[in-house]
Amino acid sequence: MKTVTAALIILNKKILIARRASNVPYSGFYEFPGGKVEENETSEEALNRELNEELGVNCSIGNFFTEIKWGGFLLKSYFVDMNEEDISKMEKRVHDDFQWVNLENYTEYKLLPADVEIMEMLKQSFYHHLF
Numbered sequence: 001m002k003t004v005t006a007a008l009i010i011l012n013k014k015i016l017i018a019r020r021a022s023n024v025p026y027s028g029f030y031e032f033p034g035g036k037v038e039e040n041e042t043s044e045e046a047l048n049r050e051l052n053e054e055l056g057v058n059c060s061i062g063n064f065f066t067e068i069k070w071g072g073f074l075l076k077s078y079f080v081d082m083n084e085e086d087i088s089k090m091e092k093r094v095h096d097d098f099q100w101v102n103l104e105n106y107t108e109y110k111l112l113p114a115d116v117e118i119m120e121m122l123k124q125s126f127y128h129h130l131f
Helices: 043-055 084-088 113-124 126-130
Strands: 002-011 014-020 060-070 073-081 095-101
Touching: 002 043, 002 084, 002 113, 014 113, 043 060, 043 073, 060 113, 073 113
Parallel strands: 002 073
Antiparallel strands: 002 014, 014 095, 060 073
């Protein structure tokens, strides 16, 4: 089973989701930024690399949140620390839209099913106070 990573980036009580561009699978769906873990790479290293490739930023990978099996993948999610300056430098390289959502209004966006599951887990978790 291939491992993929997801970044949970929270700022001002909202979490970042990004819409997949038209030239990639699942285009039009929103997701947490992240991507596949390559051979000889930890999940944390992969997430940092993917955020650099997708958003053009280097981040500090924080605590592991959860993992979900979906569509032949094992999705591991981590909290990621980014300051407002880093966020202002984000580039749309593989996404065509960024949205900051809270746990109450995320359903207004078409999220990938695994990311919906993570959102619901966030609502039920100790971390819900961040929102």
